[in-house]
Amino acid sequence: MSTPLISLPPDRPARLCAPEPGREIPRRLQDLGFVPGTPLVIRRRAPLGDPVEIEIRGYRLCLRLAQLDTLHVEPLDGNGATPPRGTR
Amino acid sequence: MSAAPALATGPLRIALVGSPNTGKTTLFNALTGSAARVGNYPGVTVERREGALVRARRDVRILDLPGTYCLEGETPDERVVADVLAGRIAGESIPDALLVVADATTLQRGLGLVREALKRGLPTMLVVTMIDEVKARGGKLDLLRLSRVLGVHVVGVVGHRGVGLDQLRSFLESPESWPQRAKLPPADDATQRFAWVDQTCQEIAAGALAPDSRTDRIDRVLLHPFAGVAIFALVMILLFQSIFSWAVPAMDAIDGAFGALAALSHEWLPEGWVTDLVADGIIAGVGSVLIFLPQILILFTFLHFLTDVGYMARAAFVVDRVMGWVGLQGRSFVPLLSCYACAVPGIMAARTIASPRERLATILVAPFMTCSARLPVYTLLIAAFVPATPLLGPIGVQGLTMFALYLLGALTALGSAALLNSTLLRGTVSVFYMELPPYRVPTLRLLARQVWGSASAFVKRAGTIILAASIVLWVLLNFPKAAEDPSLTAEAQAQANLRASAAARLGHAIEPVIAPLGFDWKIGVGIVASLAAREVIVATLAQIYAVGDPEDFGGLRDAIVNDVNPATGERLFTLPTALSLLVFFVFALQCTSTIVVMARETGSWKWPALAFTYMLGLAYVGSLTTYHVSRALLS
Numbered sequence: 001m002s003t004p005l006i007s008l009p010p011d012r013p014a015r016l017c018a019p020e021p022g023r024e025i026p027r028r029l030q031d032l033g034f035v036p037g038t039p040l041v042i043r044r045r046a047p048l049g050d051p052v053e054i055e056i057r058g059y060r061l062c063l064r065l066a067q068l069d070t071l072h073v074e075p076l077d078g079n080g081a082t083p084p085r086g087t088r
Numbered sequence: 089m090s091a092a093p094a095l096a097t098g099p100l101r102i103a104l105v106g107s108p109n110t111g112k113t114t115l116f117n118a119l120t121g122s123a124a125r126v127g128n129y130p131g132v133t134v135e136r137r138e139g140a141l142v143r144a145r146r147d148v149r150i151l152d153l154p155g156t157y158c159l160e161g162e163t164p165d166e167r168v169v170a171d172v173l174a175g176r177i178a179g180e181s182i183p184d185a186l187l188v189v190a191d192a193t194t195l196q197r198g199l200g201l202v203r204e205a206l207k208r209g210l211p212t213m214l215v216v217t218m219i220d221e222v223k224a225r226g227g228k229l230d231l232l233r234l235s236r237v238l239g240v241h242v243v244g245v246v247g248h249r250g251v252g253l254d255q256l257r258s259f260l261e262s263p264e265s266w267p268q269r270a271k272l273p274p275a276d277d278a279t280q281r282f283a284w285v286d287q288t289c290q291e292i293a294a295g296a297l298a299p300d301s302r303t304d305r306i307d308r309v310l311l312h313p314f315a316g317v318a319i320f321a322l323v324m325i326l327l328f329q330s331i332f333s334w335a336v337p338a339m340d341a342i343d344g345a346f347g348a349l350a351a352l353s354h355e356w357l358p359e360g361w362v363t364d365l366v367a368d369g370i371i372a373g374v375g376s377v378l379i380f381l382p383q384i385l386i387l388f389t390f391l392h393f394l395t396d397v398g399y400m401a402r403a404a405f406v407v408d409r410v411m412g413w414v415g416l417q418g419r420s421f422v423p424l425l426s427c428y429a430c431a432v433p434g435i436m437a438a439r440t441i442a443s444p445r446e447r448l449a450t451i452l453v454a455p456f457m458t459c460s461a462r463l464p465v466y467t468l469l470i471a472a473f474v475p476a477t478p479l480l481g482p483i484g485v486q487g488l489t490m491f492a493l494y495l496l497g498a499l500t501a502l503g504s505a506a507l508l509n510s511t512l513l514r515g516t517v518s519v520f521y522m523e524l525p526p527y528r529v530p531t532l533r534l535l536a537r538q539v540w541g542s543a544s545a546f547v548k549r550a551g552t553i554i555l556a557a558s559i560v561l562w563v564l565l566n567f568p569k570a571a572e573d574p575s576l577t578a579e580a581q582a583q584a585n586l587r588a589s590a591a592a593r594l595g596h597a598i599e600p601v602i603a604p605l606g607f608d609w610k611i612g613v614g615i616v617a618s619l620a621a622r623e624v625i626v627a628t629l630a631q632i633y634a635v636g637d638p639e640d641f642g643g644l645r646d647a648i649v650n651d652v653n654p655a656t657g658e659r660l661f662t663l664p665t666a667l668s669l670l671v672f673f674v675f676a677l678q679c680t681s682t683i684v685v686m687a688r689e690t691g692s693w694k695w696p697a698l699a700f701t702y703m704l705g706l707a708y709v710g711s712l713t714t715y716h717v718s719r720a721l722l723s
Contacts, residue, residue, distance in 0.1 A: 028442075030278030031158040032521060033197045038282065047313040048409035051418065053524060057196035058297060060524040062405050062418065067520070 106189030108155030239269030329487030346375030373558025415509030
């Protein structure tokens with residue numbers, strides 16, 4: 001079950017999925033480590049709602065909401081093993 | 089394993105390559121004994137620089153490069169890296185070896201760049217920085233194993249404490265003997281690269297680190313929707329208030345010292361024009377600017393501390409939305425904020441912005457940010473004309489006025505960006521990404537070094553631009569002289585001489601243009617002189633008053649407060665005049681260095697010409713409005 005990253009609630013661990021067919025993760029995000037299979041967590045939104053702070057590969061990065069549209073994730077449970085049932 | 093390529097004769101050149109904010113410059117400073125600027129903020133280094141390895145047995149040059157996430161750069165600062173590594177910089181060959189720098193806490197990303205570097209086939213080794221933080225966060229890192237897996241030398245360091253540097257230094261002296269792994273196949277994409285990274289991390293059993301709980305705790309407060317914004321505003325207001333309250337004793341001391349020096353030189357040196365030049369030209373001119381050194385020190389201490397601790401990146405995170413409204417982005421924020429020190433490094437820091445459109449907009453509005461050269465002007469006028477009434481605790485009316493001027497500059501920058509965005513620079517917003525580094529406590533030594541680095545640039549300006557301007561002005565203010573009239577008192581004769589001088593004639597010539605702003609010819613001369621550099625106006629006014637009344641010149645502040653128009657008997661400098669002049673300095677682009685760097689960075693004189701005209705127009709209209717509105721309100 002994949003869900004758009006934009007709808008992932010804060011502090012919920014997830015794993016990056018392959019993008020939808022015909023779409024591609026922007027090259028720059030790939031260089032930053034956003035490749036399918038990578039675990040990530042949304043830490044918080046900025047006080048004004050945008051951008052968001054994402055923790056990935058041991059560091060924290062802020063990205064604007066508009067840039068998340070190619071990113072889809074699979075939420076993980078607490079220990080990052082299996083996806084929970086009935087996510088969205 | 090392939091054989092090491094033959095190394096060129098002459099100095100050995102080793103390039104530092106790594107992601108932003110991994111401590112390359114700290115390492116560079118430690119290896120070469122330099123004092124280049126560092127900060128806990130991604131993108132502090134935007135140009136390459138070279139330094140010799142200290143205490144080395146052969147001539148080894150270390151090249152510090154801007155941080156980059158990949159070796160085929162996108163942004164102007166990343167292209168510097170690509171160009172250096174490809175030997176595309178004129179007169180420079182490809183570096184002899186690569187020293188890849190990775191931050192121990194973000195190896196899962198940093199190793200991606202190691203993979204890229206290994207594809208180059210140059211002698212390569214890895215230095216892992218901040219190894220102390222891994223331990224502090226309950227992780228472990230087996231560097232020997234990492235070295236075996238990668239097939240290259242790996243050294244762990246704590247750059248600012250000097251841990252691991254001796255071993256690194258000895259490696260750097262002989263890249264010929266570094267183990268070389270077989271050149272990796274060049275064609276692969278990010279997915280394969282990070283699959284390799286993940287596998288490497290597994291092989292060395294580098295598990296995930298415990299979350300940085302200190303950073304989490306601090307961010308919960310500083311990035312809180314309400315508290316975060318309130319704290320940001322409070323920090324800024326406190327900064328401007330502290331500039332007033334803490335600097336005063338030191339400023340008075342410097343002022344007194346220069347006054348005494350001028351008096352002594354009048355006393356000791358033989359009477360004549362040389363003595364006058366030294367006392368009223370050089371000492372009064374340079375001294376009037378140097379007394380602001382304590383404030384500059386406080387400002388830079390604050391700015392460097394906030395950057396080093398990691399707060400600036402948070403500030404950019406908080407305001408990115410606002411920047412987005414006017415067509416800029418969070419990455420524009422820090423170049424703009426560095427303009428609080430000086431627009432020149434600020435404009436250069438705009439190189440970290442990937443989109444040419446947003447970069448140009450950032451460069452064009454940068455001079456509106458209140459640089460430290462405006463500080464002497466603001467302080468002089470505020471201290472002279474704004475009452476020191478306390479409002480709340482340490483915050484007073486003077487500090488708040490200062491804060492308002494900074495705010496006016498910043499808001500005008502944003503408004504102008506919005507204007508550019510809807511006229512000359514239409515387009516879509518580009519990708520924005522920025523790292524939020526962990527909070528780190530800077531060492532006192534590092535902080536002191538940085539503050540001194542910035543402050544000495546200010547002192548150097550006082551010794552060069554201000555000194556030269558003071559001498560030129562002194563000549564213009566003293567020649568030609570009026571005819572000697574024995575019936576006049578010494579003071580009246582001095583006034584007559586001043587009126588006859590070339591500078592006064594120039595001032596009177598432009599008076600009709602500036603009179604509507606509430607300025608007299610003296611301010612006019614100051615404004616013309618300040619086109620070279622803003623703080624020259626302070627030196628100019630100091631000289632005009634010192635020349636006009638050499639007998640008891642008791643400091644510039646008293647002189648402008650007490651200056652009266654001989655015809656009407658009214659004070660020349662009133663609150664509306666002071667406010668009008670302040671507003672003029674908020675808006676006008678009076679800085680030769682900024683204009684030159686703007687032309688260099690945009691590759692055309694068209695943009696600085698546009699910025700100069702626009703800002704001067706805004707300054708005129710702004711001052712005109714301020715003068716008349718405040719006069720109407722105060723009468």
